[in-house]
Amino acid sequence: MDEIESKLRQTAKQLLSEGKVDLLIGYRQGSLPSKTTPCFITQEQEAAELVWNSFCTNNLAVYLPGLFRLDPRSKKREQKKVGIVVKGCDCRSLVGHLKEGQVPRENLVIIGLPCQGMIDEKKIVAKLEGKEIIKAEEQNGQILVVDEKGQEIRLAKEDFLRDCCLVCQHPVPPLYDILIEGKTARQAVSDEYTEVKELEERSIDQRWEFFQRQMSKCIRCYACRNACPLCYCPECFAEQSQPRWVGTTDDPSDIMAFHLGRIFHTAGRCVDCGACEAACPMGVELRKLTRKLIKDVGELFGYEAGVSAEEPPPLATYKLDDDDEFIK
Amino acid sequence: MVEEKQPSSTDRLQGQQWQPKIVAFLCHWCSYAGADLAGISRIQYPPNIRVIRVPCSSRVNPLHIIKALQHGADGVLVSGCHPGDCHYGSGNYLARRKFALLKRFLEFIGIEPGRVQFSWVSAAEGQKFASVIREVTEEVRKLGPARRLVKNLMK
Numbered sequence: 371m372d373e374i375e376s377k378l379r380q381t382a383k384q385l386l387s388e389g390k391v392d393l394l395i396g397y398r399q400g401s402l403p404s405k406t407t408p409c410f411i412t413q414e415q416e417a418a419e420l421v422w423n424s425f426c427t428n429n430l431a432v433y434l435p436g437l438f439r440l441d442p443r444s445k446k447r448e449q450k451k452v453g454i455v456v457k458g459c460d461c462r463s464l465v466g467h468l469k470e471g472q473v474p475r476e477n478l479v480i481i482g483l484p485c486q487g488m489i490d491e492k493k494i495v496a497k498l499e500g501k502e503i504i505k506a507e508e509q510n511g512q513i514l515v516v517d518e519k520g521q522e523i524r525l526a527k528e529d530f531l532r533d534c535c536l537v538c539q540h541p542v543p544p545l546y547d548i549l550i551e552g553k554t555a556r557q558a559v560s561d562e563y564t565e566v567k568e569l570e571e572r573s574i575d576q577r578w579e580f581f582q583r584q585m586s587k588c589i590r591c592y593a594c595r596n597a598c599p600l601c602y603c604p605e606c607f608a609e610q611s612q613p614r615w616v617g618t619t620d621d622p623s624d625i626m627a628f629h630l631g632r633i634f635h636t637a638g639r640c641v642d643c644g645a646c647e648a649a650c651p652m653g654v655e656l657r658k659l660t661r662k663l664i665k666d667v668g669e670l671f672g673y674e675a676g677v678s679a680e681e682p683p684p685l686a687t688y689k690l691d692d693d694d695e696f697i698k
Numbered sequence: 699m700v701e702e703k704q705p706s707s708t709d710r711l712q713g714q715q716w717q718p719k720i721v722a723f724l725c726h727w728c729s730y731a732g733a734d735l736a737g738i739s740r741i742q743y744p745p746n747i748r749v750i751r752v753p754c755s756s757r758v759n760p761l762h763i764i765k766a767l768q769h770g771a772d773g774v775l776v777s778g779c780h781p782g783d784c785h786y787g788s789g790n791y792l793a794r795r796k797f798a799l800l801k802r803f804l805e806f807i808g809i810e811p812g813r814v815q816f817s818w819v820s821a822a823e824g825q826k827f828a829s830v831i832r833e834v835t836e837e838v839r840k841l842g843p844a845r846r847l848v849k850n851l852m853k
Contacts, residue, residue, distance in 0.1 A: 570806065578808025578846055607761065615761050623768050623849035627761070630807070634760050637799050662806050666799055685799075688791035690781070693798050698817035698830050 374483070374552035375422045381481060381548055382453065383417040391453035391479050395433055397426045404491045404506040404515075408433070420455070422550075424508045424527065427488045429645045430454055431463035435472040435602035451477055457485035458555070459534070459643035461543030462676025463599035466639050469679050472602060482546030484555030487527070487535035489513065490648075494530055498523075534644030534657065537561040544677055563665045565658055581626070584659075587652040588625045594656055595632055597649035600639050607631055629659070637663045638684040641676040718838040720773040721766040722747040722831075725755045725790075728779035728820045735824030743828035744835040747775065754778065754786055756793035760800045763814055768849045773813050773838035777830070780818040790818070809846055812837040 378396070385391045393412055398419040400407040406425045410433075411417060434454065438447050456464060461482060467473040494503065498517055505516035513525045541555035569577060592608065595601045607615045608628050616631060617624040633656070642664055646656045667673050670693055673684040724730040730751050736743060748771075752758055755778025763774045776797065784790045797816050805811050815837070817830045 574805070574808050574810060576808075577806060581807040615765070617849065621849055623847055626847055627764050627768055630764050630803075631761050634800065634803065637803075659807070663799060663803060666802050670798055671795065685792065685795055688788060688795055690791070692791065692794055694781070694794065696798060696801050696816060697794065698815065698833065 372552075374550055375420070377550050377552060378422050378455070378481070378483070379417045379420050381550060382411070382420055383414045385453050385479060386411070386414040386417060390451065392450045393437075394453040394455075395430050396420045396455040396481075397422065397428070397430075400425075402503070404489070404494060404503050422455075422483060424486065424489045424513070425491070425506070426457070427491070427532065427644075427648060429460050429463055429597070429599050429643045430456065431460045431467065432597060432599040432645065434464065434467055434478075434599075438473050438477065439604065447474065449477065451479065453479040453481060455481050455483060456543050456546070457483055457488075458538060458540040458543055459485075459641055460599075461545055462540060462641040463643055465545055465676045465679050466600060466641065467602075469683060470639075475679075479548070480543070480546045482543035482549045484543075484549070484551070484553065485535075485538070485541040486553060487531045487538065487541070487556045489527065489530050490532040492648075494525070497525065497530070532644055532648070534642050534647075537642070540677070545679065563661060566662050566665050569658060569662075581659075582622070584654050584656075585622060585626050585629060587654050588629065589652055590620065590625060590628065591651065593649040593651060594646035594654075597645040598632075598636070599643065599645065600636050601632070607635075629656075633659050633663065636660060638667045638671070638673060639675050640664055716843060718746050718772040718835060718843070719770060720747045720775060720834060720838055721771040722749050722775040722777065723752050723755070723758045723762065724749055724819075725757075725778040725785075726751055726753050727785040728783060729755075729777035729817070729827065731821035732777075732819040732823050732827040735821065736827045737824075739824045741824055741828040743831040746835045746838075747831055754784065754789035754793070756786075756789035756796070758793065760796065763800070764847065767809070767813065767844060767847045770844075770848065772841070772844045773815065773834060775815050775817065775830075775834050777817045777819050777827075780820055783820060810841050812841050813844065 382394050386394060393410060395410055397406040398409040399421055404425055406421055408428050408430055409419060437452060440447055468475055502518040503515055504518055507514055511527050513527050513530060515523045515525060537559060539558045539561055541558060616627045640660045642661060667684055671684040724733055755776055758776050766774050778790045778793060781790060801814060804814055815834050819827045819830060
């Protein structure tokens, strides 16, 4: 167990024993070696279950709005104290929740961890070509994987990082109460939106073809929505029946309307945590679409989501000299 | 892969010349009154628009536009008050931000730029209203019937 993990467990234990939090959300080892699973702990002895490694991909902020949902009758929230383990992207989602009034800041204890980049399990699975992973752990910038035949494979971590980690600009949480130091965070890189620009340069028919191809994979399981920390509406437009925004058929047009609606709802809010794409069982390249909006929001309004809790959301404010050229 | 929609029987019924159907969301305080003025001034403009009156251009949800395209509109126009003239103070400024993003996004996924259009028309601009409708109708006519995003369950 490394130093950072023991510090995390100690902090969690202390917070729970001193009663500073009633519930702590973190990661523990999943049932598969290359996966961690979110855990919700309330007892100090459970703190020993917490882990922190390169497989902590889930965005834990997704659970917060549900914990603090207003009771429809009394219009009150439960007054529990919640501790949450966050990396850079989780924290930016959380800042979004604070900004949108979904989560009360005073009820939160944010445990920030500088992130070294998380591993995309799908990339390892592809590398192993169907062989089962018996063991997976990180050792000095390498991932040691043992397959079903007992063969040890060493992989360079850098080649197996999630795509969103490769362009991450905020590996250190921008907001925290406790920062667990130990390892330095991954170097922030400047995001050039290469894949978005590449698509923009294609002809309109090729872009439509790309969009159609992606949408034709979708089975409408709504995993992208459920994994997204921004999709916290008690009733999603995809399920509303009065008015019925989107048909529930498997017609390509309905699938497109669902994704357009969902993605547009994240405009100016999405922090590119990659949860939607990671959750998708069909490999729909959702980040190419969400990142187009992130790029445009930056270009048009000079705004980056989740960095400051004070800055107003870009679509809830305006400037007198906003771009007007597209309007007749 | 999705098959693109073939011209429906109603397209053909309208004779040799296909007529575009355009849904126009007009704000109650400016553009709708502008349309009224065009009417009472007897200014001619193409009869291809179907007007839906909305309280403010910012009332228009991107889903309204997507749904119109899904259900047979060949074009969508959203028209509101000029900047600074919004009845509610800032509605059209907020709409402008929303639509700037939407327009870029729809083009990014491959919807032709002329399908979804925006304009500012005041209550005093009957002439401008007529000319906007003429322009939009011509642009949509050039693009031809909408084929993308169209819901077509009768295959």
